[in-house]
Amino acid sequence: MVEIEVSKEVILDGETSKYGRLHQGAYKRWRVRFHEILYDWGVRRVINTITPVTAADLIYEEPTLYILPMIEGVKKVVEDNLTKTIQKDGSKIVLHPHYAVLDDSCVRIKRGNDIIADYYRQRNLIILYFNPFPYIPRTTYFRNALSLIQEQMPEICEAGNAEEINESSLERNAVAFQKNIKAAKTKIQNTIQNAHDGIETRGTQITNLYRDIIIETKKLEGVKETEKNFLPNFKKELEELEKVPFIRGVKISQKGIEADFGEIYIKRKTVKYYIGHIVVLITPDEVLFYNKNNARDKHPHPHVGVNHKACFSSYQKDVSKLIAELKLTKLVFLLGQFLQTYNPESPIYKIGYWRTKGKVKKIKSPTTGRMIALPPVGVDEEDLNDVSRAARARISRMRRTR
């Protein structure tokens, strides 16, 4: 027997609730008769709904009747070129128009000017556009309509149709299956390639790690050696440190070793900048710089930040190595070099701010409202070349407002 699948959307207020009646009372006889007729036709499934569907998705394995009826017994209005039904309670139901023909296999069945059904042979689908279950059963009406369909679609009633449908379904399914195989193949290939890439990356990482182990092991041996003979080496280094000509004095405290570098100047082209009286604190972890008298905006040096830590850049490796090996004389020599050189390409604080001795003048920035240090007047053109054009314009404007 044919199963009727009534979709839940059918259960609505008003006229459409009548669809539920086909399971009840007097309709039961009619429903059974309807099933028999459809079964004779070869239809094996009926879907009864008023919910709009996408006809392009309607492809069935077995001949299926899709009922999308015009709901009768209600007032109809046309809005936006669409005929709408107004139910007795005032609620609207949007009637779906007849679908445009999807493909060449569509046979359109008409009664006069009315389209009553579309038959899609290759989709195993009949879309019925009239309501076989009206409020008052109109058996004669339905019987006539069904006879009309039967006349115009004799082939649907023949069993031979099944083979052609199956062939067509098989072809569609085969194409889909082939696509799936290709997709699976691509996925597997990608997985293999990713695994190869992963091995290569990890191989490089392993090599780098081994290299680091070798380097760090050597360092450890050096440090262990230093640790073994620490006190005598330390004393020796301190004695040598005090003899370094450009160091004014050396102090040892629990914080670390304080080396007084005295007055530091940086000569840059034709200008000699006085940076200040610099003292360096050397600890086992780091080197900190202090400017006793001429820090600019809390910067002890053009390459030292307000936290007293330097941006060593290429000096860093040697500095770290010399601290670890406790080669203090070489370390202070390197630090002396660092303090007396200036890299215009990446200072923390431009050297122009050390142009003159004394306190840095500050003014309120017209754009941000913050207090900013003003470069002193008389900065050489050569120094200004280090500053961007925009900054130069800003400096000129600030000077004019001073």
Next chain:
Amino acid sequence: MKTITIGDWDGEQPQIQVADDATLSDALQQAGITLARTQRVTAYNTATTVNVGDQLVDGETYLLTSNHVSG
């Protein structure tokens, strides 16, 4: 004549005699030292960089160091 010491920190540091108006370049040539692109010469007593055209200071030690760049 001036007497200077010139060489690598960890290497040989020969003492040489140069003319009074000799420059660092002359001293390097005399000592048979070629300055690599990654190196510079620093005066030990002041830790300052010496350019190849600079005059030499009597008694000074000139050391070859890496041409570090600060950040």
